[in-house]
Amino acid sequence: MDSNFFQSVYEIVKLIPQGRITTYGAIANALGTKKSARMVGWALNASNAQKLNLPAHRVVNRNGLLSGKHHFDTPSTMQLLLESEGIQIKKHQIQDFTKYFWDPIKEIEIK
DNA sequence: TTGCTGACCGACG
């Protein structure tokens, strides 16, 4: 709420286009605090609890691995959502990760 | 108030 950090994370995640993905580190970097990538995940966890309409499934770690899948309603939810958007997933890992990668720092400018 | 943990990342040995 009062934490701009969380709100900034939410705004960026909302802006992730369908069929694209980004990483925790990229979001943190866009916020200017790339070392706080952990907080990005923490923010998403909080957002999940708050039932906000955030495409958290489009956020993965820098390996393209669905590290956050276990935090969804079901571990398979994340993969199914991504696959429904045209993203290929193999062993909980995004294929052509760099091709689908959407860098917020290139699309957004945080004041 | 202090301390530990966490959907991460990068550096170091």
Next chain:
DNA sequence: CCGTCGGCCAGCA
């Protein structure tokens, strides 16, 4: 190549 550690910020006992 692999394990370990530090850093960042917020929430909770």
